[in-house]
Amino acid sequence: MNRCLAVLRRGQPGRFGLQLRPSTGHRFFRPRAVRDCRSISGFETVAARCRGPCPAMDGTGRMITSIAAQFNLLALQATMELAEAGENGKGFGMVALAAVGLAYHARAATDRICAEIVALRDLPEDVTATLASIATAIEAAQGFVQVVAAVGKELNPAET
16 A cells, blocks of 8 residues: 555635645755735735725815715705895895705715725725635635655655
8 A cells, every 4th residue: 555645736616626646755844825824915915005095085075074074064054044035135045955865865875885995995904914824714724735745754764
């Protein structure tokens, strides 16, 4: 029966499998997946660059919120002027009511934009945490493979 060394190999796209090969004096090699752990840790730099524009987007959201609030105040003031104008201000009243509706929709859209900005701001941190856990799992798998390789070498000292 051939003795086997366990080597981590890249299987189907997106999956890693364990392959057993007959011992032929091959030394344990460092799989690509393990080398990629280091590039995964480099993602933190990319995530930091993604977070960079978020304060500017927050500022833009606050500016739009402020404009919508001012527009709402203007619409309310126009509504009060309408009440004082009486019968002569009916045409102006239609414009004032339309302005109130627009102010409401502008405020709702601004709130939605601000919520999406917050979600975008948190996304790089979530991805970084997920990639870090994947890197930890790959490193643990590498440790198991190294143990199996060491046991294989102990069982067949002629290969070393």
